[in-house]
Each structure stands twice: as C-alpha cells, then as structure tokens.
Amino acid sequence: MARARLSRREFIQVGALAGAAFVVPRPYGAADPALPFPEGDRLGRVTESETEIFARPTAESRVVGRRSFDEVVVAERQVVGLGIQPHNHLWVETPEGFIWSSHVQPVRNAPNAEVIEVPAGGMWTEISVPYVDGRTQPDPTSPIRYRLYYSMVLNVDERVVGSDGGLWYRVHDENGIRMYAPGESFRVILAEEVEVISPGVEEKDIYVDLERQDLSAVEAGVEVYYARISSGYAIDEEGRLRWNTPVGNNWTWRKMVSRHMSGGDRVSGYDLPGVGWTILFSGSGAAIHSTYWHNDFGTPRSRGCINVRPEDGKWLFRWSNPPVPYRPGDVTIQGYTGTRVIVRE
Secondary structure, eight states, X not given: OOOOBOOHHHHHHHHHHHHHHHOOSOSSSOOOOOOOOOOOSSEEEEOSSEEEEESSSBTTSOEEEEEETTOEEEOOEEEEOBOSSTTOOEEEEOSSOEEEGGGEEXXXXXXXXXXXXXXXXXXXXXXXXXXXXXXXXXXTTSXXXXXXXXXOEEEEXXXXXXXXXXXXXXXXXXXXOEEEEEGGGEEEOOGGGGSOSSTTOOOEEEEEETTTTEEEEEETTEEXXXXXXXOBOXXXXXXXXXXXXXXXXEEOOXXXXXXXXXXXXXXXXXXXXXXXXXXXXXXXXXXXXXXXXXXXXXXXXXXXXXXXXXXXXXXXXXXXXXXOXXXXXXXXXXXXXXXXXXXXX
C-alpha cells in the first residue's frame, strides 16, 4: 500500500515523538534530585521533557500548569476526551487538571518491606516505585549509573548492607553492568510468574498490523489476546513514512526475561537497561518487548522493535514458544519451532 507524503506538521510531530523514545536520559552521571513521591494508589510519571496540564481533557482548553520529565503526579482516573493526536483520546485526571495519557507512564509507589536474601544464582526483580537511582556503590552519595524506572525487569545477584545501614540489592545484567539500589525498591518476580500459558497448544501465532498499530495472539485461528503497539518507522529523503519493523513471516528464535538494549550514537542513540519480556523474532534483532520509557501506544515510536505495555509483554512472553525457565531466563533455538510472528503492512 502506498504511503502518503507527510506534511511538515506531521513530520515534526512524528519526529518529536519518536526522538523522545530513543534515549533514556542520565546514564553514567548525575540525575536531578529525586523528589518525594505524592501519595495515591495510582500515580503517573511524566515521560516527555515537558507536558501541559489542561483545564479539560482537550488541548483546546486552557493550560493550567506544566510538568517536566520524571515528575510524578497523582492519577485520579482516566477519562475520554479529544487527544492531542488521533491515535489516543485517553487523558489522566490529576488534582490540577488533565494530562494527555501518552505523556504519562502509569506507575505505583509500592516499596517492599522485606528485602530477602538473594538465592544462589540470583533472582529476577522489577522496580516497584516510580523510579530509584542505581548507584556505583551501595551508598546514597555515590555516583548514579542509571535511573531505574517502574516495571524495569532486572537481575539481582547480591544483597548487601549499604553505608546508610539499609539493605541494598546489586543489579548485574548481561552486559556486565553492575549497580546498587535500596532493596525496598524491588519486587521479587516469582518462578510461577514465568510459567507457560496454554502449554498444550501447539498452534500459536502473533499477528502484527503496522497500519493499525496493534497485534493479536492467535491459537489455532482464534484470537486469545489483543494489544496496541508502537512499531518502528523511518522517514525517507522525500519525507515519507517507511516501516522498519521487518515485514513478513518471522519465527521467534530467542526469548529473554530481561535485556539491556543500546545502540546508535550520542545524538540519536538509546541506552535501555532492564527491558523486560523480550521476544526476538528477526535476524536484525527486532523484538516484541515491554516498554517503560513511553505510554504512547497506537503510533510508531521505535527503531524497529514492537513496543508493548509491561503487562502485555509479560503475557505474550509466557504464552509464546519456546518456553523459558526462570533461571537463567534466556533461551535460544534453531529452526521454525518458535511462535510465528506475522507482520503485515
């Protein structure tokens, strides 16, 4: 199907959205001082450099405030309004007004009272607070290596006593990165959370529609799960939108409970530790995976992978073939026995 040439306005909008998704700020350096998180069962973390708060759930209404990257707001509820872009009309209602939900990662502040002993061989965890700084040493004054965000999936291999007298976990990922953070910020992922869904079903396919920006998990011709996505895209020299998510029939060949993804350069690169529930399906490295750096599903925002919400990524990981044992949480296979991923334009 032919692609229409993007207008200048559309080009700027698409480019700005995607550019914000590529880089996780503040690796290997000082982060802005962490502020106390507001009280509330449901919170939202701002994922853009700045977002506006409107009096009503539409960008045509009066601006009543602004919030910057990593600020956390109380998310009282979601309401349907008129989206800033047509792929999403959901807004987050805060005590001050309404923020377009594409600019806010849904988070909770759920610190864990029990910081358990780490079993031999390590354990999988996910961050259960809006964010916490991963430091080079178990010391709240040591340099920050990465800011760790809600729903990140991380390998922990040691529990230590920090300089503050508290219990800290050491994160150690497959790239050799080591860092420390207070143990209360982690939720332990149990082995049963990785158990296979529908283990007796052999016909499992994932259909991805790039035009609609969604996917379906299908068992023997019957849809059993649906999710919105953000796929890859590129802009050619004539300003036209081109997909760079591999189109056609692909087969899952590797699955990882967690993966540290990085690439590009200092200007347009990305550095994303703790990407959970990764399903690799192409030789170019394209994967379906959990996403914590944006909440803008329904429009292209990646370099080629298929971004999904953390809960969708976890379900698809457990359901798809091959099955993955809790440890080491990483399986590679040959041939065409993995779940087929059919990507359509």
